[in-house]
Amino acid sequence: xxxxxxxxxxxxxxxxxxxxxxxxxxxxxxxxxxxxxxxxxxxxxxxxxxxxxxxxxxxxxxxxxxxxxxxxxxxxxxxxxxxxxxxxxxxxxxxxxxxxxxxxxxxxxxxxxxxxxxxxxxxxxxxxxxxxxxxxxxxxxxxxxxxxxxxxxxxxxxxxxxxxxxxxxxxxxxxxxxxxxxxxxxxxxxxxxxxxxxxxxxxxxxxxxxxxxxxxxxxxxxxxxxxxxxxxxxxxxxxxxxxxxxxxxxxxxxxxxxxxxxxxxxxxxxxxxxxxxxxxxxxxxxxxxxxxxxxxxxxxxxxxxxxxxxxxxxxxxxxxxxxxxxxxxxxxxxxxxxxxxxxxxxxxxxxxxxxxxxxxxxxxxxxxxxx
Amino acid sequence: xxxxxxxxxxxxxxxxxxxxxxxxxxxxxxxxxxxxxxxxxxxxxxxxxxxxxxxxxxxxxxxxxxxxxxxxxxxxxxxxxxxxxxxxxxxxxxxxxxxxxxxxxxxxxxxxxxxxxxxxxxxxxxxxxxxxxxxxxxxxxxxxxxxxxxxxxxxxxxxxxxxxxxxxxxxxxxxxxxxxxxxxxxxxxxxxxxxxxxxxxxxxxxxxxxxxxxxxxxxxxxxxxxxxxxxxxxxxxxxxxxxxxxxxxxxxxxxxxxxxxxxxxxxxxxxxxxxxxxxxxxxxxxxxxxxxxxxxxxxxxxxxxxxxxxxxxxxxxxxxxxxxxxxxxxxxxxxxxxxxxxxxxxxxxxxxxxxxxxxxxxxxxxxxxxx
Numbered sequence: 098x099x100x101x102x103x104x105x106x107x108x109x110x111x112x113x114x115x116x117x118x119x120x121x122x123x124x125x126x127x128x129x130x131x132x133x134x135x136x137x138x139x140x141x142x143x144x145x146x147x148x149x150x151x152x153x154x155x156x157x158x159x160x161x162x163x164x165x166x167x168x169x170x171x172x173x174x175x176x177x178x179x180x181x182x183x184x185x186x187x188x189x190x191x192x193x194x195x196x197x198x199x200x201x202x203x204x205x206x207x208x209x210x211x212x213x214x215x216x217x218x219x220x221x222x223x224x225x226x227x228x229x230x231x232x233x234x235x236x237x238x239x240x241x242x243x244x245x246x247x248x249x250x251x252x253x254x255x256x257x258x259x260x261x262x263x264x265x266x267x268x269x270x271x272x273x274x275x276x277x278x279x280x281x282x283x284x285x286x287x288x289x290x291x292x293x294x295x296x297x298x299x300x301x302x303x304x305x306x307x308x309x310x311x312x313x314x315x316x317x318x319x320x321x322x323x324x325x326x327x328x329x330x331x332x333x334x335x336x337x338x339x340x341x342x343x344x345x346x347x348x349x350x351x352x353x354x355x356x357x358x359x360x361x362x363x364x365x366x367x368x369x370x371x372x373x374x375x376x377x378x379x380x381x382x383x384x385x386x387x388x389x390x391x392x393x394x395x396x397x398x399x400x401x402x403x404x405x406x407x408x409x410x411x412x413x414x415x416x417x418x419x420x421x422x423x424x425x426x427x428x429x430x431x432x433x434x435x436x437x438x439x440x441x442x443x444x445x446x447x448x449x450x451x452x453x454x455x456x457x458x459x460x461x462x463x464x465x466x467x468x
Numbered sequence: 469x470x471x472x473x474x475x476x477x478x479x480x481x482x483x484x485x486x487x488x489x490x491x492x493x494x495x496x497x498x499x500x501x502x503x504x505x506x507x508x509x510x511x512x513x514x515x516x517x518x519x520x521x522x523x524x525x526x527x528x529x530x531x532x533x534x535x536x537x538x539x540x541x542x543x544x545x546x547x548x549x550x551x552x553x554x555x556x557x558x559x560x561x562x563x564x565x566x567x568x569x570x571x572x573x574x575x576x577x578x579x580x581x582x583x584x585x586x587x588x589x590x591x592x593x594x595x596x597x598x599x600x601x602x603x604x605x606x607x608x609x610x611x612x613x614x615x616x617x618x619x620x621x622x623x624x625x626x627x628x629x630x631x632x633x634x635x636x637x638x639x640x641x642x643x644x645x646x647x648x649x650x651x652x653x654x655x656x657x658x659x660x661x662x663x664x665x666x667x668x669x670x671x672x673x674x675x676x677x678x679x680x681x682x683x684x685x686x687x688x689x690x691x692x693x694x695x696x697x698x699x700x701x702x703x704x705x706x707x708x709x710x711x712x713x714x715x716x717x718x719x720x721x722x723x724x725x726x727x728x729x730x731x732x733x734x735x736x737x738x739x740x741x742x743x744x745x746x747x748x749x750x751x752x753x754x755x756x757x758x759x760x761x762x763x764x765x766x767x768x769x770x771x772x773x774x775x776x777x778x779x780x781x782x783x784x785x786x787x788x789x790x791x792x793x794x795x796x797x798x799x800x801x802x803x804x805x806x807x808x809x810x811x812x813x814x815x816x817x818x819x820x821x822x823x824x825x826x827x828x829x830x831x832x833x834x835x836x837x838x839x
Binding site for chain 1: 490491492493587590591648649650651652654655656658659662663666667668683684686687690691694697698699702703705706707708716717718719721722723725726729730746750753754756784787
């Protein structure tokens with residue numbers, strides 16, 4: 098039961114055709130990075146699709162080599178005997194298009210020019226990401242999804258899956274998501290964007306990969322980081338502690354919270370591409386489940402499967418009220434919907450920090466689907 | 469009763485001596501900009517000191533010329549028959565040191581070098597600002613203050629006045645303040661700082677006034693602006709409205725909230741100095757009423773006058789809980805304290821946007837002081 102997932106390898110699927118995007122533009126050819134955990138059953142009926150957040154990747158569980166100190170980003174959740182039990186389920190996670198973690202994105206070569214897309218890459222919506230994932234599932238000849246689950250941007254993908262592929266999706270679990278992003282979250286992304294635009298190294302997106310707009314991206318990440326935390330979590334972790342090596346009256350002296358943001362911002366530059374960060378931020382801003390429907394009610398009326406929703410009390414980026422609006426609409430439509438508001442102090446990050454507070458609901462939800 | 473304050477002039481007081489700062493450094497000579505409204509009574513007992521916030525100035529009420537379209541920043545509050553009734557009170561507002569609105573700050577000439585201070589200006593605390601104001605009141609031969617009142621950074625000054633000059637201060641009214649800034653507010657200021665530091669035009673503070681780090685300061689201001697608003701106020705004002713002249717799928721297309729932040733950020737560059745902005749941000753971060761006391765309890769035990777406190781439900785910068793901690797300490801100490809939590813959706817800016825929700829409490833508080 099509790100043996101680990103072990104060593105996994107990221108795989109890649111190539112698609113020659115072009116994907117029609119919500120913007121009307123075409124994107125292709127496409128490459129999608131993905132990982133799988135567990136075994137597809139003979140009936141091909143036990144797949145769970147895990148959708149990652151903004152800066153996530155396909156590496157959701159296991160290790161890439163025995164030397165890896167850490168497992169995938171949701172390793173606590175995925176594995177034998179875990180919440181997404183790989184003894185029972187075949188779990189897939191694929192990197193979204195627009196990202197820089199193996200799937201086609203702004204760093205990819207534009208086949209029409211032979212050069213990286215950079216800002217010629219099309220603006221994407223979350224719906225486009227899901228449409229690309231559908232190509233992957235078709236390629237893998239997976240006809241049904243037992244569940245589509247994800248947090249934050251992953252929750253948006255789960256919602257889109259449920260609405261646009263109702264014949265294929267048997268349940269969705271949106272965690273710390275929203276039916277449409279708020280002006281506050283757009284405003285924070287605007288700060289992050291401007292931080293990059295202000296960096297002369299950005300060069301309107303035509304920086305060389307080895308010379309990214311590091312200062313701008315680090316600051317942009319710090320904006321995001323603040324929005325993932327909460328007033329209370331910052332008090333618990335940092336409060337007003339001043340950096341021991343700085344003088345309180347030094348102009349450049351830092352509180353611990355400042356040092357933490359700076360450190361994490363700089364680290365982020367090592368692992369993420371700036372243009373990808375911006376394109377995914379744009380997709381988040383554009384997210385509205387009602388896009389191309391007359392209303393959210395009409396959008397949610399497409400959903401036929403049971404859904405399980407989680408929001409977190411201290412999440413001020415995607416506030417519980419926004420999840421609750423979605424849940425209320427589904428209830429009014431007579432859909433099978435379960436919702437839990439989880440009391441946690443860790444802000445938007447709560448779903449990663451305190452999984453023990455809510456994952457038992459996921460286990461029983463999945464069990465009930467089988468019965 | 470309801471005649472306007474009319475035309476006012478900013479006055480300046482010069483002080484040859486040096487002010488001993490909390491950092492141990494000396495600052496001098498000093499110049500303080502101030503305005504007064506109403507008439508000092510023969511007993512010299514009717515003065516109300518108004519303290520301004522971060523980017524405020526001495527021009528609290530009236531107009532500088534008949535052509536001015538707007539009055540001072542608290543013109544709604546100050547004047548004949550208004551909350552701070554200039555038919556009864558002699559109202560003073562002085563620009564804080566560290567600012568760029570007429571009082572000594574980083575743009576001033578350092579008398580020891582003959583050049584602008586820039587980053588050689590000492591790091592200040594709010595307590596230093598108050599100490600400088602005390603010099604002004606002594607110069608004006610004002611022995612007592614009927615009330616010290618202010619919002620945000622102005623609230624901090626009111627608190628410091630009450631604690632450090634108890635023999636002189638007869639009441640304080642801290643509005644939307646805090647006894648010490650939170651790590652969240654420090655983190656937001658850290659973003660603003662970094663936005664400036666990243667701007668090559670900043671030149672470690674040695675920019676020419678005519679070539680300020682405009683992009684960095686505009687972004688820094690946008691950070692602040694977001695923190696003054698609230699999730700709800702942004703929904704009310706902007707929601708997800710997209711700029712009519714932009715394409716939804718343009719990479720540089722903007723939501724209305726983005727355009728608003730950009731517009732206000734750029735405007736701000738015209739009216740405020742970057743280094744002053746940074747020094748005042750630092751003073752906000754360093755603000756802790758317990759500084760150089762053993763505890764907040766010891767600090768507040770110095771206060772002898774009645775105090776009237778306001779917090780606002782949607783203020784996520786200086787959250788009501790922080791004001792309530794101060795109030796609770798004062799209550800435990802047996803002090804005369806009155807507190808109102810005002811239900812407003814306008815975030816930290818509520819005190820400027822919806823004065824009608826709380827100013828009647830100020831009127832009756834001031835009336836009771838006289839009886």
